[in-house]
Amino acid sequence: MFADGAMVLGAAVLCGSASVVLGVLGVRLIDRRISGGGRAGMSASLDAPIQPMVFLFRDGTLVDATAPARALLDRIGPPDDDWGRLMRWIGPRIPVAREQMQQLARLGRLDLRGGEGQGAATLRLLAEDMGEGVARITLCDPQAEHAGIVVDSMSLQAMEEELGLLRTALDQTPMLIWRQDAQDRITWANAAYLRRAENRHHGALGWPLPRLLESPRPVPGAGTATRRAALEEHGQVSWYDVHSHRTGDQTMMFALPADAAVRAERSMRDFLQTLTKTFADLPIGLAIFDQRRNLQLFNPALIDLTRLPAGFLTARPTLFDFLDQLRELRMVPEPKDYRSWRQHMANLESAAATGHHVETWSLPSGQTYRVTGRPHPDGAVAFLFENITKEMTLTRKFRADLLLGTTVLDGLEDALLVFDSHGQIILHNEAYRAIWGEGEETLCATISAWEARIGAGPALAALRDALGRAFEDRPLSGAMAGPGDRLLGWTLTPLSGDRAMLRFRAVAGQPVPGRAELFEAVGDY
Template sequence: MLSEGIGLVATAVLAGTLSVILAVATIRLWDGVRARSHGGAAGRDRLDAAIQPMVFLFRQTRLIDATPPARGLLDRIGAPGDDWSRLQQWLGPRFPEAPARMGQLERLGRIEMTGAEGRGSATLRLVAEDLGDRMWRLTVTDPQAEHAGIVVDSMSLHAMEEELDLLRRALDQTPMLVWRQDEDERITWANAAYLRRAETRADGVLGWPLPRLLDAPKPVPGAGTATRRAALEDNGIVSWYDCHSHRMGDEVMMFALPADAAVRAERSLREFVQTLTKTFADLPIGLAIFDRQRNLQLFNPALIDLTGLPTGFLTARPTLFDFLDQLREQRMVPEPKDYRSWRQHMANLESAAATGHHVETWSLPGGQTYRVTGRPHPDGAVAFLFENITSEVSLTRKFRAELMLGSNVLDGIEDALVVFAHGGKMVMANQAYRALWGDAATDLPEAMTLWSGNRAAGAGHSALCAALQRADAPRASGAMAGPQGQLLGWAVSHLAGGRVMLRFRQPAAESLTAPDALLALDHAPDLTGAAKVG
């Protein structure tokens, strides 16, 4: 009986073992059939890749080999630099102690550390091994996913989730409106800025699909990006946006950048230009502004009046040399000796005006006189101002002629005349005075020294000095010795503005008084005759 029981037990155990082996074989066979039905070797490769660890093999900083998940992570990081630099940028935030610990790898041979995955609570494990011959092997695993069959993909998934979160936050923080619309112009996605503006317009109640806020430009096929400026009005307040559209497959991405500052600047510039234009239109001076390529960009009506150039010619934006050539044909420039010298003169005018302030006076064949001023402007531009100074030149010439006439009249008088200003400076002397006393003295003290003749001043000289310094008496006269010892009569007259006029005359013998005649006969160098006042 005992032997029969043992045999039954052995038979049962053997039957159970055979059943397990048969079940395992059946599962393996079924997996092989499924793998072949899904691509054979390719399916096995994908399965093997899914459970491969993330391993990097470096020789110093050069990547020697890596598992497919490790290469996929490096490709997804997308940071600049070599493979070691990109891996360090990914490991740095997760393993802050990695740089210090890696310096001990050659001494320790193997280092293991843990770190946090991004901002979440997941924990990563980093194992670094020194294989000798300056080769390092780095293995990164997720302990929580080791038995879930996603050891490799979890690392790439975390990297993609971080990048996705960064892009989502960036789009939500940007002040520009971003949205996507399909072929029927229905909005299928929008960023936070767009949603906020839409909620404001809808009083906080939004439906789906979202309302269109702006009439964005339609992208032109083959043109890439289309651009236009559009306005958005909320409660009477108008906001401007520069809208850009870009086609992405069957849908279109729209970007609306705030352009309020640009619109205000353009409006201010336009108003400023209009103000300048009105001001230039009222100026009597002709204005012509040429850009850095020397094309006419701005002119005022006075330029047409002064030069007589056709309006159509000026509005065609001629070059500077075409402008000057046309002036030459209109006989509005000085007549040159030859055309070569004319062109050289105009080239010198252009270069002088471009480098600094330059002024020329043009005497035209018609009798007119123009003042041409060239001034450099920022960014290489040049401005020319044409001013008719014919009346000013005529007045100057007339005034100069009157001065010459007065000077000739004074030189024709036989008496020696000299005028001193209020401060004693000599302002005028005629030819008779210069012939009598010379041109050495330039003010009253020097003239007094000259009149004394390096001799002891006599009574006549002292009386003259006293009369010159007295401003209360309108006239004073007397006699004194001249430079050759001759008798000279003098007369002082006080003029307006504190000026003093002094006249020297050689009196005739019959016109002398008795004391003066005695002085003339004696030729005394020390004249004692008293001055006559009044």
């Protein structure tokens, strides 16, 4: 009986041990299955390909697209023409894409690659003709076709915000901005350029984009160039200053509106033409030199006066070249030596630049020029050349006539005194000075001098009264005792121009001193 109990106990222990072993094995088996399934699921999740970028078009109209494809369309432009937007985005990366896509129905399948060396990521385009006008287009990056890239969400958001800001700024700027490749094909353009191109070509644009403005000619050894170009649209011309900046095999173009500058320059040219036409009729030669002392403006009279060749003047010579050429033509005063002449010309230039300056040039040819220098704004200087030969000739003749008249009056024996209606003494001759001494400036002072010489008396009072009536139509006359008790007859005669002449003459029997005595009296005085 004891043996039966032991056997029962052993069987119970054996069954318990077996249960424990089986439980452990079950747990491990379940753990393996769970672990194996998780690893396989994780591996499948990591190795799963990224969702492709696929477009489905029917006769150029988008029928369906994957999520990345729709996101791309949303980023590259407004939703007006899906096919046109996609081709404009693909064109810079695969330039032959548009041409090849037109042959898709004949070829059935296209596999195109591009993007290398153009500053953009590599791109693969797979196009398949599905029949009945349906085309399936797949875009991918062949270098990252089976790779997934993890990007920090905050960094991605910052980049997208910056990209949006830059895109908005470029699309809102009034400048026309575009990019050209080495073959001068336009690979990118901002919204302002696209709008002008659409208005010019009356509709949607294709690829490649049309050229609106001529590019500046490249400068050897420089990465930048500038030129002014015109854009005509519906009969209206717009002007732009086009700047180019080359980077690698790409060139960025910036066209700044220049209508205001062109209008200002045109107004300046019209103003200069008006001045030129006005100055063309002037007999005075005009030469305007800028702040660098280069000739900027002259009139035909300058050529006539200076005999300088028109070709020399149109070449815009400097001021000193201009004066040197005048010296060669003997159109300046003959200097003692070149150094003094050069210094004189330098003084002329500095005096004209600081204020109004006038010189008279007596030329070897006998002509006389008046040269006037005037400063202008911004440091410019204007010179006026005027031929005053006739004026100087008339002045010399007038002076000679005056000298002759004075000599004739001084040769008369009668003493003459001429005054005007205001009592100002105009002239008196040598005979008058011999009798009365040097004349006074006014008639009142003259009468006082007479009274001091001969004293007051009825005769002098009568002369004073006659002088008050000197401008009557009839002459007045009388006699009085002059200096040295000489009897003098006087005659008061009105002249033209509110003037009157008083003449003293010695009365017969009381002659005035002879010529020798007169000169002696003047010398003694």
